[in-house]
Amino acid sequence: MEIKAPVLFEGLQTTQIISQLKNKGFKLYLRHHNNETEYYKGLSSSEKNIFKKIIYKIESLKYSGYQKKVLKEFETVFCLSEKEYNEVNSYSKNAELIHIFHGNRFVKILGKKGNYFFFHGDLSISDNKKALDETINLFKNLPQYQLVVASDRADNDIKKKISNIVNIDLVPIETTENLHCLFENAHANILLSYQNSGTKVKLFNALYNSRFVIINQNITDDHALMDLCLFGSDMNEIRKLIIETEKKDYNGNEYRSEVLEKNYSDDAKAKKMAKIIFKD
Known part of the structure; x- marks a missing residue:
């Protein structure tokens, strides 16, 4: 709290404390890993275990209102895909498209056939x-x-x-x-x-x-x-x-x-x- 530097949040799961920081003048940024509502809806759809299916559905509903409200609080929301970039920009106008970090530096030069x-x-x-x-x-x-x-x-x-x-x-x-x-x-x-x-x-x-x-x-x-x-x-x-x-x-x-x-x-x-x- 003593260092008045910008704060970069990784994913919506980390954002519960933003109100404490916003009121003290911190500039806030978010890497928006997923549309969590759609992510948990997809997990619910794919899941065969009925208990897990219900839990994922509840998570999806909880995120629905939260993400629309909280995304407006950031200076910039860095989106990993064009779909999410368009979604965020449609209601908070603060999206930037920065594709996913993957850790690879060079394309491997490989022969014509694999096994x-x-x-x-x-x-x-x-x-x-x-x-x-x-x-x-x-x-x-x-x-x-x-x-x-x-x-x-x-x-x-x-x-x-x-x-x-x-x-x-x-x-x-x-x-x-x-x-x-x-x-x-x-x-x-x-x-x-x-x-x-x-x-x-x-x-x-x-x-x-x-x-x-x-x-x-x-x-x-x-x-x-x-x-x-x-x-x-x-x-x-x-x-x-x-x-x-x-x-x-x-x-x-x-x-x-x-x-x-x-x-x-x-x-x-x-x-x-x-x-x-x-x-x-």
Whole structure:
């Protein structure tokens, strides 16, 4: 409280104390990680456990009024996606689009072929579990293609389901180095989501460190990033892309480097945020 510096909040979950700071002359800024109302609504929709489904629905309703009220209190709200940028600007007029920080610096230069299709994620999250179920159903009927699923949070039901399918392997992630090794040996990544909450971090990780990336409509709303991916609007289209991609050589290193390193570097985003916060 003694240091009259700007305060940067990370996510709406941290913002309960803003009234104490606002009245003492602090300038407040927010990195708006999600539209929390839509995020929890999506979790509720994907969740199979009825108790968790109800809890997520209540969270969604609680955030609905809160976020519209509190977002107006900030000098600037830094939004991670175009969808959220447009939402925030529609009622508080203080949004700035600063894409997600992802921690990657350079696009890996990789050969034309990988060894398998790759799915990774936190399988304690209902959206990822639903995406994996859909992916497993696809590969059960494509026995000629190998799928590697990487996660440190697979429950016994998932382990049992995968153990009975010859062309699907479940492996742990454990370390960043191991994850990068899995990316480098993959021919194509399967990224699916049933929550429309902006660009997912896992997309950047796949684009920087692997070959082809097959996505559905909820992985990103950024058209430049979509152009670097193979897009399927439903599971039939995803299936066709899997079959087509297996035959293709990957030649995207140069173009991907040009787009990502020019427009999506973490350094450039940090400098833009600092320029806005310390404009005076």
